[in-house]
Amino acid sequence: MESISMIQFLLLILLQSLCFAAGQTNDFPIFRCRTSENFTNNSVYQTNIDTALASVSSAVGTHYGFSNASAGKSPDTVSAIALCRGDIGSEICKDCVRNSIVLLRRTCSNQIEALIWSLNCTVLYSNRTYSPTYDSRPNAKSRSYVNASNIDDFGKALRDLAGRLRAESAGGNSLRKFATGDVNYGTDSSKIYGMMQCSPDLSAFDCNSCLSVVFSEAQTCCNGDIDVGVFFPSCYVRYSNASFYNDPPAISLPSPTPSSTPSSASPGI
Template identity: 40%
Template sequence: MAVVVSSRLHSYVCCLLFIIISQASAQPSFLNHFCLSDEGSFTANSTYHTNLNTLLSNLTSNTQIDYGFYNLSYGENSDKVYAIGVCRGDVKPDECRSCINNSTVLLTQLCPNQKEAIGWYDKCMLRYSNRSIFGLMETSPLFYTLEFVNATNVDQFNQVLDNLVSNLTGIAAASGDSLRKYAAGNSTAPNLETIYGVVQCTPDLSQQDCNRCLVEAFSRITSSGKISGRVATPSCNIRYENYRFYDEPSTTADAPAPSL
C-alpha cells in the first residue's frame, strides 16, 4: 500500500511540475518596467482608477487590428487616461494581443497607484499616462542590456553592426507608415559572425522623430563590441543578437562588410 501511495504522490508532483513549467513557458518574457511618479498617483476605486481599468480591459478588443499597434484614451479632463500598446513587427495578432493583455495585468500589479507606467516584454510594450502620449518622441525612461561576451574581432563587429542598424533605421523610419515602423535583417562580418537585428518605432512618430529616436537609443550601446544587446525607450527599441530571434521579417537589410 505504501508503494502505491508513493507512486501516486510522485505522479501528482510530476504532473504539477509539468503544469507549472508549461504555464511559465507560455508566458511572454518580461524585461523591465518603470512606475513614474512625476504625474502623480491615484487612490483605489477613484474615477481615474476606474477609467484606467476600463481602458486597459478594452485596449486590444478591436480584433480588426492586425498590425500590432493599439492607442486609445478614455475619460475626461484630469481623469482621462491614455494608453499605447505595440508589439514587435513579426509578432502574430493573437500572440500580440496575449502579450499586451498579460502586460496590463502585470504592470498594474507592479505599479498599483501610479498614473503613469511603462513595461516591456520581449515581444511587446505597454504604457499608459494621464497626459497625451500620442505622437510624442520620448527616449526616457529607458533600459539597455549588453551580453558579457565580446565579439571575436571587436572593431570589425562594431563596424558591421553600425552599418546594419543604420540601414535598418533608415528603412523603419522612411518606409514605415502609421501602422508599423519596423525593420529586421542580418549582416555577416568577415570572420563569419552573423549579426541579427531589429529596430522599431511606435508608428505614431514622424519619420524624423523615428530616425532621431533610434539614433539616440543606439548611442547607448554602440561600439560595445558585445555579441548581443538591446535598448528600449517609450518611443523606439533596438535589439541585436548572434542568432535569429525574430520570425519572418517584414523588411530585410544587409549591411556591407568592412573592407580589410
Template identity: 40%
Template sequence: MVHEKFLLSLFLVTSLLSGTTIAKTEFLAAFCSSGQNYTKTSLFQTNLETALAIDTTEIDYGFYNFSGGRNSDRVDVIGLCRGDVNRGACRSCLDDSGENLRRRCPDQKEAIGWADECMIRYSNRSISHMNQTFPAIFMFNLKNASDPTLFNKVVRGLLDNLRAKAAAGGSKLKYATGHTNSTRSSEKIFGLVQCTPDLSPAQCTDCLNRAFQVLPQCCDGKIGGRVLGPSCNFRYETNRFYDQTTLPDAPAPAPAPQAATPPPRADAPPPSDGPITSPPVSSTSVGGLPPPPPPQGGGGNRNLVLFGLSTVMAALSAILIF
C-alpha cells in the same frame, strides 16, 4: 550629444535561479512614475481598467492606442508588440503586461513595462505622437566579439540601414529586420528596429538615433545588445531572434496618383529580411556614464538585472537608464 537623462543608470544586481523558465509575458523591466497617484474606486481607475481591456480587433499591426476620460481622469494607453508577433500572441502579451503593470504600480498614474514581445505604457497625459527616449533599458550579451572595433562598425551600419527602412514605414507599422555578414564570413549579425507607428518618419529617425548613441555605453564589442524605450527600440544578435514568417500582411497600396512625382504610400509594406550592405560608419564619441544617482521613489524595476532569457540571449544584463 546624448541627453544626460538618457544616460543616468542605477546599478543594483539581482540573480535569477539557473534553469528557471521565464514566462514570455514577464517583464524585462518596469518603471512607475512617482508624479501623481490615484485612489481605488476612482474614475481614473475605472478608465484605466477600460483602457487595458484590449480586444484583438483593436490591435492594428501590433499597435494599440487608447485615449479616454477628461482632466484628472484622463487615461492614455500605448501598446506595441514586436513586429513579428501575430495578433493573438500580441493581445495575450499586452493583456498580461497590463495586468502586471497595474500590480507593480498599484496607484501610479504613469507607468511603463517591457516584455520580450511587447511594451505597454499608460499615463494621465497625452503620450500619442510623442517621441520619448526615457525611461529606457539596455541589455547586452556578456560575450565579446573577436574584433570589437570592426564588429561595432558592422553593427552600426546594419542598424543605420534598418533605421531608414523602419522610419519610411506607414502609420500602421514602423518596423524593419535584416542581417549582414559579421567580422567572420561564416557568421551573420541579425538586427531589428521599431518605432511606435504614431511617430512621424522624422520622429522615428530621431528616436532611433538617440537610442543608437547608447551603443558605446551598453554594448561595446558585445555580440548582442538591445535598447528598449517608450517610443522606439532596437536589437542585434549573431543568431536570428525574430520570426520572419509571422509578419502581418501588408496593407494594399493605394492607386498611384496621376502626377509627375507620386507621393509615398501612407502604409508601405514592412521591409523584407534580405541581406543588406553595411556602409562605413564614423565612430561615435560619447562620454562615459556618470556615477549612479541615489535610489528614488516611484517603484518599478529601477535596477540592473541579470537575466536567463533564452538560448539566444542567454547571458544578458539590463540597465534602466533615464
C-alpha cells in the same frame, strides 16, 4: 483590473522568460513605474486606467500591432498605448498585451504612470496627453555582458546594419515602422541579427531621430556586447549574435491601394 493570485502572477513572469532563443539576454519583462505619484484605489483615475488599457487590448490585434486610446476627463484623463513587435502574429500580439497589462497592473499597482517592455510587446499608460512624438524617458537597457571576439569588426558591421535598418524603419508607413536584418562580420563570417521599430504614428523624421538616439545609447553603454536591447517608449533597437525574429513577419501589411490621381494619394496608406 483582472484579479490574479501570486501563483498566476509568477507563472506569467515565467512564460515571458521561457520565450527566449538560446544565447539571448533574459531581462524581460522590464517595468518602469512612476513612484513619485500614486492614485487611490477605486478612484476615477483607476477606472480610467482600466478603461484605456481594455481599449488598446481589444484593438491591437486588428490594427497591425499598434493601438492608442484615452479615457476620462481632465484631471483624471488616462492615455494608453500598446505596440507589438512587427514580426509576430495577431494572436501572439493580443496574448502579449493582455498578459502584460495584468503584470503591469500588479507590479505598478497604484502608480499614475507605468510602462512594461515584454518580449513581444510594449504597454504603457499615463496621465499625460498622448502625442505621436518620441520621448526618451523612461527607458531601459538589456545586455549579455559577453563581448564579440573582434570588437572592431563587430562594431563596423553593426553600424552598417543599424544605418540600413534605421532608414527602413523610418521609411515605413502609418501601419508599421519596423525592420529586421543580418550582416556577416569577421574572418569566420559570424552574424549579427538586428531589429528596429518605432510606433507607426511617428513621422519619418521623429522615427529616424528616436532610433539614432537609441542606437547611440546602445553603443555608449554596451560597445562590443553581442546581445543588446535599448528601449524607449516609442522606439527600440535590439541586436544579437543569435536569430530572434520571424522573417518574413507573421502578418503582411495590405498592399497600397492604386489611385488614378497619384498627387492626391495619402502617403503611407
